[in-house]
Amino acid sequence: MGIVIAVISGKGGVGKTTATANLGLGIALNGKKCVVVDFDIGQRNLDMILGLENRVVYDMVQVMEGEANIKQALIKSKVSSNLHFLAASQTKDKSVLDSKKVEKLITDLKEKFDFVILDAPAGIESGYEHTIEFADAAIVVVNPEVSSIRDADRAIGILDSKSAKVKNGEDVLKWLIINRIVADMVESGEMLKSDDILEILDIKLIGKIPEDKGVIDASNQGKPVILDKKSIAGQAYARIAGRLCGQKVDMKNVEISDAGLFKRIAGMFK
Amino acid sequence: MFSFFNFGKKKSASVAKDRLTIAIMSDRDRTNGYPFMDEMKAEIMEVVQKYVGVRGVEIRKEIDGELEALAIDVELDKNA
Numbered sequence: 001m002g003i004v005i006a007v008i009s010g011k012g013g014v015g016k017t018t019a020t021a022n023l024g025l026g027i028a029l030n031g032k033k034c035v036v037v038d039f040d041i042g043q044r045n046l047d048m049i050l051g052l053e054n055r056v057v058y059d060m061v062q063v064m065e066g067e068a069n070i071k072q073a074l075i076k077s078k079v080s081s082n083l084h085f086l087a088a089s090q091t092k093d094k095s096v097l098d099s100k101k102v103e104k105l106i107t108d109l110k111e112k113f114d115f116v117i118l119d120a121p122a123g124i125e126s127g128y129e130h131t132i133e134f135a136d137a138a139i140v141v142v143n144p145e146v147s148s149i150r151d152a153d154r155a156i157g158i159l160d161s162k163s164a165k166v167k168n169g170e171d172v173l174k175w176l177i178i179n180r181i182v183a184d185m186v187e188s189g190e191m192l193k194s195d196d197i198l199e200i201l202d203i204k205l206i207g208k209i210p211e212d213k214g215v216i217d218a219s220n221q222g223k224p225v226i227l228d229k230k231s232i233a234g235q236a237y238a239r240i241a242g243r244l245c246g247q248k249v250d251m252k253n254v255e256i257s258d259a260g261l262f263k264r265i266a267g268m269f270k
Numbered sequence: 271m272f273s274f275f276n277f278g279k280k281k282s283a284s285v286a287k288d289r290l291t292i293a294i295m296s297d298r299d300r301t302n303g304y305p306f307m308d309e310m311k312a313e314i315m316e317v318v319q320k321y322v323g324v325r326g327v328e329i330r331k332e333i334d335g336e337l338e339a340l341a342i343d344v345e346l347d348k349n350a
Contacts, residue, residue: 189282190282192287196287200287
């Protein structure tokens, strides 16, 4: 039986889909069988980030409605045979989701995969509640910026009240990813430190992702940035994927810029 | 770097932390209830009203570390 992880955020545009794609691929590259499911119905995007938009034939709503079976709808990644993808419906709206059908889909996927990763719609929408209801764990993605953090707190609140696990008296695991950290802004006191964000949200950290232009370059090409070994964001996702697979990976401090060090070295050759 | 005008001025990250702490605390106050809060309020009001006039009932869920409590304020109606 696999573990179900919902990737959530309060507001949109913080990098949830990018995180889902990269963690899914990272887990697969660690040798685990993983499926990523786009739950953002009506706003299909995960297919683009994974570079699989031309392969979508059936979507998850069609599977839930019994119009297609899971095998037909699962799309295998071009990069790793361990990674599969299930697309969101582009035409239907979020109201098609129904607790019983979602539970059945997730139960079926758990039997086939070690990791089931759900890309949730932005918090507070009805589709969001369906995504988190049957999750064993949630990864909360924030940017070091006030509106994203405040909205994340509300999304965590909904998670704590609507999760089936919590209703059964169990805990739903929660981990935080802080995305798009600009080290020199943190150093100069213009960007919130990760310690402050953790204190405010009262949640465990699973990784910090530095701001990296390579992320957009990767999404342009439909090749998740984790495949770019030189990318600092890609390396950060690889570390998180390792942690999710149970490896002990030290937390790298991405909040220190190497500009200071670089200047000193450059000075020696003057 | 440190201009005269910036001296003593709070860095924006610490302003953000203060503002967020306050905003999130008040958000949580509002949402950290139970779904049955309104019903419970009405019932408490009914019971107390048997004995003394009531103007309103306010229930808050308060969390202090491991301790969770319901704080119930009953405002009496002096004129009743």
